Amino acid sequence: MELLQKVAETIGKIKGQKPLVHHITNYVTANDCANITLAAGASPVMAGDPAEAEDMVQLAASLVLNIGTLNASSVAAMLAAGKRAISRGIPVVFDPVGAGATPYRTATARQIISEVRPTVVRGNMSEIKTLLGLAVQTKGVDSTADEADGAAVAEALAARLGCIVAVTGKTDVIAGQNRSCRIDNGHPLLADVTGTGCMATSLVGACCAAADDPFVGTVAGIALMGIAGELAQKTLQPGEGIGTFRIRLFDAVSRMTPEDILREGKIS
Amino acid sequence: MELLQKVAETIGKIKGQKPLVHHITNYVTANDCANITLAAGASPVMAGDPAEAEDMVQLAASLVLNIGTLNASSVAAMLAAGKRAISRGIPVVFDPVGAGATPYRTATARQIISEVRPTVVRGNMSEIKTLLGLAVQTKGVDSTADEADGAAVAEALAARLGCIVAVTGKTDVIAGQNRSCRIDNGHPLLADVTGTGCMATSLVGACCAAADDPFVGTVAGIALMGIAGELAQKTLQPGEGIGTFRIRLFDAVSRMTPEDILREGKIS
Amino acid sequence: MELLQKVAETIGKIKGQKPLVHHITNYVTANDCANITLAAGASPVMAGDPAEAEDMVQLAASLVLNIGTLNASSVAAMLAAGKRAISRGIPVVFDPVGAGATPYRTATARQIISEVRPTVVRGNMSEIKTLLGLAVQTKGVDSTADEADGAAVAEALAARLGCIVAVTGKTDVIAGQNRSCRIDNGHPLLADVTGTGCMATSLVGACCAAADDPFVGTVAGIALMGIAGELAQKTLQPGEGIGTFRIRLFDAVSRMTPEDILREGKIS
Numbered sequence: 018m019e020l021l022q023k024v025a026e027t028i029g030k031i032k033g034q035k036p037l038v039h040h041i042t043n044y045v046t047a048n049d050c051a052n053i054t055l056a057a058g059a060s061p062v063m064a065g066d067p068a069e070a071e072d073m074v075q076l077a078a079s080l081v082l083n084i085g086t087l088n089a090s091s092v093a094a095m096l097a098a099g100k101r102a103i104s105r106g107i108p109v110v111f112d113p114v115g116a117g118a119t120p121y122r123t124a125t126a127r128q129i130i131s132e133v134r135p136t137v138v139r140g141n142m143s144e145i146k147t148l149l150g151l152a153v154q155t156k157g158v159d160s161t162a163d164e165a166d167g168a169a170v171a172e173a174l175a176a177r178l179g180c181i182v183a184v185t186g187k188t189d190v191i192a193g194q195n196r197s198c199r200i201d202n203g204h205p206l207l208a209d210v211t212g213t214g215c216m217a218t219s220l221v222g223a224c225c226a227a228a229d230d231p232f233v234g235t236v237a238g239i240a241l242m243g244i245a246g247e248l249a250q251k252t253l254q255p256g257e258g259i260g261t262f263r264i265r266l267f268d269a270v271s272r273m274t275p276e277d278i279l280r281e282g283k284i285s
Numbered sequence: 286m287e288l289l290q291k292v293a294e295t296i297g298k299i300k301g302q303k304p305l306v307h308h309i310t311n312y313v314t315a316n317d318c319a320n321i322t323l324a325a326g327a328s329p330v331m332a333g334d335p336a337e338a339e340d341m342v343q344l345a346a347s348l349v350l351n352i353g354t355l356n357a358s359s360v361a362a363m364l365a366a367g368k369r370a371i372s373r374g375i376p377v378v379f380d381p382v383g384a385g386a387t388p389y390r391t392a393t394a395r396q397i398i399s400e401v402r403p404t405v406v407r408g409n410m411s412e413i414k415t416l417l418g419l420a421v422q423t424k425g426v427d428s429t430a431d432e433a434d435g436a437a438v439a440e441a442l443a444a445r446l447g448c449i450v451a452v453t454g455k456t457d458v459i460a461g462q463n464r465s466c467r468i469d470n471g472h473p474l475l476a477d478v479t480g481t482g483c484m485a486t487s488l489v490g491a492c493c494a495a496a497d498d499p500f501v502g503t504v505a506g507i508a509l510m511g512i513a514g515e516l517a518q519k520t521l522q523p524g525e526g527i528g529t530f531r532i533r534l535f536d537a538v539s540r541m542t543p544e545d546i547l548r549e550g551k552i553s
Numbered sequence: 554m555e556l557l558q559k560v561a562e563t564i565g566k567i568k569g570q571k572p573l574v575h576h577i578t579n580y581v582t583a584n585d586c587a588n589i590t591l592a593a594g595a596s597p598v599m600a601g602d603p604a605e606a607e608d609m610v611q612l613a614a615s616l617v618l619n620i621g622t623l624n625a626s627s628v629a630a631m632l633a634a635g636k637r638a639i640s641r642g643i644p645v646v647f648d649p650v651g652a653g654a655t656p657y658r659t660a661t662a663r664q665i666i667s668e669v670r671p672t673v674v675r676g677n678m679s680e681i682k683t684l685l686g687l688a689v690q691t692k693g694v695d696s697t698a699d700e701a702d703g704a705a706v707a708e709a710l711a712a713r714l715g716c717i718v719a720v721t722g723k724t725d726v727i728a729g730q731n732r733s734c735r736i737d738n739g740h741p742l743l744a745d746v747t748g749t750g751c752m753a754t755s756l757v758g759a760c761c762a763a764a765d766d767p768f769v770g771t772v773a774g775i776a777l778m779g780i781a782g783e784l785a786q787k788t789l790q791p792g793e794g795i796g797t798f799r800i801r802l803f804d805a806v807s808r809m810t811p812e813d814i815l816r817e818g819k820i821s
Contacts, residue, residue, distance in 0.1 A: 044312035044580035045587055045599045051313055051479035056527050061479065063313045064383070066356040072387035088602040088626070090356070115600070119608035209807065211587035211597065252524065256788065259592050260803025267528025271477070312580035319581055319747035324795050329747065331581045332651070334624040340655035358624070520792065535796025539745065 020198060020236065021282045025275035027228040027237040032058030036078035036226035039102075040219065041065045041095045043085025043114065046212030050081070050219040056270035057241065059223035070094035071101045078226035079107050081219055082135065084125055085114040092125055099133030108225040108234065111135035112218040117147030130178060136231050138174065139183040139218045139239070142167065149174050172197055181235050185217060189239050193232040200236065201283040202243030204250045210263045217242040220270070236284060244281045245269035288466060288504060289550045293543035295496045295505040300326030304346035304494035307370075308487065309333045309363045311353025311382065314480030318349070318487040324538035325509065327491035338362035339369045346494035347375050349487055350403070352393055353382040360393055367401030376493035376502065379403035380486040385415030398446060404499050406442065407451040407486045407507070410435065417442050440465055449503050453485060457507050461500040468504065469551040470511030472518045478531045485510040488538070504552060512549045513537035556734060556772060557818045561811035563764045563773040568594030572614035572762035575638075576755065577601045577631045579621025579650065582748030586617070586755040592807035593777065595759035606630035607637045614762035615643050617755055618671070620661055621650040628661055635669030644761035644770065647671035648754040653683030666714060672767050674710065675719040675754045675775070678703065685710050708733055717771050721753060725775050729768040736772065737819040738779030740786045746799045753778040756806070772820060780817045781805035 038054050040047070040063045047063050054061035064073045067090060074080055080102040082095045102109045111133070113126035126148060130138065138148070146153045149170060167184050171192035175182040181193045189200040207213045221238030228234030249265035306322050308315070308331045315331055322329035332341045335358060342348060348370040350363045370377045379401070381394035394416060398406065406416070414421045417438060435452050439460035443450040451459045457468040475481045489506030496502030517533035574590050576583070576599045583599050590597035600609045603626060610616060616638040618631045638645045647669070649662035662684060666674065674684070682689045685706060703720050707728035711718040717729045725736040743749045757774030764770030785801035 043599075045583045047313045048316060048479060048584060052527070052531070055477050055479055062383070062386070063311075063354060064387070065354060066389070068356070069387040069389040072389065076386060086599060086601060089604070115598070118598070118612060119600070119605040121602070121605040121608065209591050211584065211591055256804070256808070258804035258807035259588070260800040260807070263588070263803070264528040264532055264800055267531070268524070268526035271526035271528070272524070315581045316584060316747065320795070320799070323745050323747055330651070330654070331579075331622060332655070333622060334657070336624070337655040337657040340657065344654060532796040532800055535799070536792070536794035539794035539796070540792070 021279060021284050023233045024237040024240055024282060024284065025278040027224050027233055028241055028273065028278055029275040030227040031223055034227050035060050036223065037062060037076055038079050038081060038219065038222045038226055039073050039077035040081045041070060041091060041098055042081060042083035042215065045085055046215040049212045050215050052267055053216040053270055054219050054223050056267050057220055057223045059226060065091050065094050067094040067097060070098035074098050074101045074105065077107060079222045080109045081222040082109065082129060083112040083114055083215055083218060084122060085215060087122065087125055095129055096132055099129065099135065103134055108136040108231050109133060110137040110139065110218055110222045110225060112215060113138065113140050113144045113148060116140065116144040117153050123147055135180060137181045137183065137221055137225065137235050139185065139221055141214060142170065142184055142186055145170055145174055145182065145184045168197060168199065181232050183221065183235050183239055185214060185239060189243065191236050191239060196232065198236060198284055200240050200243055202240055202247060202281065204246040206250055206259065206262050207246040209259050213242065240278065240282050240284060241270060241273060244278065245273065247281065289547060289552050291501045292505040292508055292550060292552065293546040295492050295501055296509055296541060296546055297543040298495040299491055302495050303328050304491065305330060305344055306347050306349060306487065306490045306494055307341050307345035308349045309338060309359060309366055310349060310351035310483065313353055314483040317480045318483050320535055321484040321538055322487050322491050324535050325488055325491045327494060333359050333362050335362045335365060338366035342366050342369045342373065345375060347490045348377045349490040350377065350397060351380040351382055351483055351486060352390060353483060355393055363397055364400055367397065367403065371402055376404040376499050377401060378405040378407065378486055378490045378493060380483060381406065381408050381412045381416060384408065384412040385421050391415055403448060405449045405451065405489055405493065405503050406446065407453065407489055409482060410438065410452055410454055413438055413442055413450065413452045436465060436467065449500050451489065451503050451507055453482060453507060457511065459504050459507060464500065466504060466552055468508050468511055470508055470515060470549065472514040474518055474527065474530050475514040477527050481510065508546065508550050508552060509538060509541060512546065513541065515549065557815060557820050559769045560773040560776055560818060560820065561814040563760050563769055564777055564809065564814055565811040566763040567759055570763050571596050572759065573598060573612055574615050574617060574755065574758045574762055575609050575613035576617045577606060577627060577634055578617060578619035578751065581621055582751040585748045586751050588803055589752040589806055590755050590759050592803050593756055593759045595762060601627050601630050603630040603633060606634035610634050610637045610641065613643060615758045616645045617758040618645065618665060619648040619650055619751055619754060620658060621751060623661055631665055632668055635665065635671065639670060644672040644767050645669060646673040646675065646754055646758045646761060648751060649674065649676050649680045649684060652676065652680040653689050659683055671716060673717045673719065673757055673761065673771050674714065675721065675757055677750060678706065678720055678722055681706055681710055681718065681720045704733060704735065717768050719757065719771050719775055721750065721775060725779065727772050727775060732768065734772060734820055736776050736779055738776055738783060738817065740782040742786055742795065742798050743782040745795050749778065776814065776818050776820060777806065777809060780814065781809065783817065
């Protein structure tokens with residue numbers, strides 16, 4: 018079966034399964050991540066204290082770790098929850114927000130990768146290059162790196178870590194072991210809304226909870242965000258701007274059907 | 286005077302009094318809780334540090350405690366603020382988010398109830414059954430419990446704790462001492478937006494601040510959320526989804542009049 | 554060149570420069586502050602842990618400090634980041650949310666002012682009067698103070714601290730050393746949305762990052778918020794309320810041109 022077909026089926030399965038997606042994430046975009054997870058048909062929970070992080074994993078179908086506003090307590094929770102999730106056999110999706118921007122972020126991202134061994138790592142080009150040890154210029158949590166060598170970078174990190182790596186940007190690249198693809202969906206307005214990267218990671222968490230194959234789940238989550246961006250932009254009327262676009266993103270995800278994915282998906 | 290009449294009057298009084306509703310709450314839905322409190326005509330404040338939790342209570346007309354993203358510091362603040370509020374004679378509304386999902390949540394919810402003695406407890410069926418000591422299956426922070434015995438469960442917990450208990454779900458049940466009612470407002474889309482339970486709790490906080498009788502205040506807050514859900518859904522145009530519905534909830538609460546309540550309220 | 558002209562030019566420069574605006578802020582309005590910063594054309598980052606607060610300053614063009622949900626850790630981060638920012642010569646914009654409401658807030662606001670020496674202080678009348686040592690009645694984080702003497706209060710605090718002071722309310726007053734102005738833009742609905750004060754502070758951060766003169770940057774940020782409020786209100790259709798108004802604020806900021814500022818600005 019073709020990859021696009023599998024992606025469409027995965028997105029169709031979420032609403033039927035309503036899987037619980039546990040998040041240890043940041044306070045800037047937590048509400049958006051919860052709402053996009055619900056819009057996709059999954060059930061989000063956010064619980065970032067070490068006193069319960071592992072217990073909540075016991076109920077979950079996948080785990081999302083996001084270091085957007087990391088601190089010692091949340092990092093301890095991420096490490097404990099991540100290890101528990103891997104030992105239970107559920108997918109762990111890691112978003113190394115701002116890796117490269119400060120030594121603390123870079124070191125923490127490396128620690129989570131080395132101790133948890135996440136199933137999927139999703140980041141922008143600056144973050145993924147930082148994890149590969151390449152020199153990058155970062156500007157806060159936004160990427161400033163050249164995107165020309167996306168496929169090579171994603172494949173190199175995927176091979177080194179033995180996991181799936183998604184590099185998102187103008188073109189998205191997803192690399193697994195001996196396979197990779199690119200996605201040409203998306204819209205520049207997505208970069209003008211905070212947390213669209215975090216939301217893409219949450220959608221990967223929702224899709225991986227429903228997919229048999231985490232490579233398919235990762236492609237599905239990234240494609241869903243990109244297609245939603247395109248559909249949201251198309252609804253904008255004269256005078257509407259970034260606030261309305263952001264709301265229409267949730268509309269688009271909540272209404273997305275497998276048929277929409279098959280029609281709009283640009284996966285190659 | 287009929288209950289529905291009292292509920293409508295309570296909601297009408299909020300905008301005139303603009304009561305301060307202090308929240309110690311979670312970071313996932315704090316913004317929505319603040320905005321829904323403002324939309325109802327009250328004035329929200331969120332301050333979760335033990336260093337000031339009690340001082341802020343001195344200025345407040347009611348206190349909302351929500352354990353959505355609890356940790357040791359916020360729990361300490363909730364206990365201190367809750368006791369101060371009760372000793373000042375202002376209503377304390379407690380939302381035991383996710384009680385039953387992890388031992389930490391269940392134990393904390395019991396501790397707050399036993400030490401603070403809140404005026405109102407609002408939860409879904411899983412949470413309220415957990416507090417009663419009944420065996421439940423939980424899935425994160427969403428309820429999976431059978432709703433058939435809502436009235437019995439609410440009345441049992443209300444009797445045991447000597448407080449008002451609101452169980453929200455397809456039908457909402459509110460039980461006090463020797464009185465109870467059900468509310469048949471609401472819309473299934475409310476379950477597809479994160480934090481509608483938290484927002485209902487905040488509205489109960491706002492209504493209890495304006496009501497002479499916390500039973501009336503609780504019914505008013507729950508009815509306001511349900512009716513807003515119905516009115517928001519009615520405005521949806523083809524192509525609009527969960528993002529737009531969520532925005533229209535705030536519109537509906539901000540425009541709600543006592544006449545709307547009298548016309549739409551289904552309280553029995 | 555006239556002040557209004559400089560303000561319009563400053564707002565026009567942000568999109569070209571895309572300056573990084575570092576925030577140590579509260580979890581209630583962080584998402585809105587990030588999105589309004591993006592809407593203005595700047596790049597927000599939120600990182601509140603002491604382990605990285607100074608490192609993130611190294612990358613930033615301005616720093617916003619907001620004590621909305623302060624705690625010991627975030628205050629330590631604000632002090633360290635603020636001192637580093639001043640020593641690097643980038644503008645520090647301080648929002649003393651709720652100063653006067655609790656002793657902890659008042660003492661912390663004074664400590665930040667005395668140790669960091671921020672470039673700009675933006676608050677409502679209650680907060681600014683508290684910082685001047687005048688007796689005020691506060692109600693949570695909203696102002697209850699008389700606004701009649703705004704110019705005198707702003708000028709007194711600006712003179713005492715040697716910084717720029719913006720007092721926002723029905724009329725906004727901005728005072729620097731030997732200069733001041735008033736802004737008569739804005740709309741009463743802005744008070745019905747949580748975080749419009751925080752968002753104004755973030756816009757001041759974005760504008761000060763692009764302006765040569767922080768007085769101009771402060772006026773630009775405050776004027777931008779007020780004009781956006783007016784334009785957002787004008788778009789409201791029958792049946793729309795505070796939820797839609799809030800979304801249109803982001804639309805208005807994201808579409809604002811220097812020409813809009815020149816046409817709508819009421820700076821005197």
